[in-house]
Amino acid sequence: MRALRALFERELSLAFGRGGGPLLACGFYAGIAVMLPLAEGPDPARLSAVAVGAAFATLALASLISLERLFERDFDDGALDLLTLGGAGLALVSAVKCFAQWLATGLPLAIVAPLVAISLGASPSTAPLIGLASLLAGLGFSFIGGIGAALALGTRQGGVLIALIVLPLFTPLIVFGAGAIQAFQSGLEAGPPLALLAAYALCACALAPFAMAAACRNALN
């Protein structure tokens, strides 16, 4: 327990520094929000129609940014070898890493997400729901992204590989997340898609660590 807490603190401090950390992801996110009106034209009706969808798709891409380094640095500098020799096991190590990654990038993104959606024309009443959906989706993005990051260890062009592996698995999160918000906007029940989103994200939390552990073992051997 003490070892895991120590690992969590280390991962959190590394995640905040990793590839620009939360600032880069949030900046990327805000950048899309600024460019979309330039590309799409400033007509509020058109923008508000795509606001939620664009915000959610951007969220998925922004989550990808720092994933490449999730395991890579520890792999390159030998820390992953030493992490396997601790009592916790690689699955728990992976889970702690992804959880810290979620806190360092998913949480800031979930705070920025409602602002971006509203500035693109979504109704302010949707803000809490967008925040919640982004938070849940971010949890899924981190854990599923971790699988891609672990599988890409030791390859060149790891970032491309991660995107290839991970983006298809992101789709349910995007569909249910944006679906919940659109349902709410059109006066329907947001609960069911939100529940499906939570189920998918939690399922990823439960299963992904084992896949990551196996992929790391394979890369070390």
Place this chain on the structure above:
Amino acid sequence: MTENASRLSGLKLEAVTLSRGARRLVADVNLSLSAGELVSVTGANGVGKTSLIRAIAGLIAPDSGVIDFFSGLSALDAETVRTEQVHLLAHQDGLKSARTVRQELTFWSQWFGGQAGLDTAVEALALRALLDLEVRKLSAGQRRRLALARLVAAPRRLWLLDEPMAPLDALNRERLAEVMDQHLKAGGMIIAAVHDALPLAGKTLQLERAS
């Protein structure tokens, strides 16, 4: 923490064969080691010293042969031994350059189950003056001392060392020899890949290139 019944007191390699990719490294390595013993593994560059050490640490699966751990006469579960009683010191030391010496030493000590404070380790490897420096500012020798301090901070029975002396100056080689000697006297075991003979009594395992 570790009960006496499961305390590692022996290690045995039988006919271990290793390869990396398609290249056969070492073939039929036999080795036995008991509490308080040191083995120096020697051999030319690229012969497989590091791979042998990684195989004992469980990071590489041997092509054939067995690596067994014992407590007295009873065999121990290898996975448990590796996660509770084995330390690895490799070229790549796993230290993060942006963190301070204190942060890294504290983290790794806790990760490996160290219970006591860091004082003993800090004194043994003379790190006191470096504690608040970032790891990136350390020289190669200072960095190695930090990596070694982890072994002292969290006591484990079997030390796997890959060229532990390499970047150290004469004074620090003496310090390390002293640390290793104490570890052996306390019943620990050391397997060290070396080019120059260690200033400690022990067995030697000469690795030959497999044909």
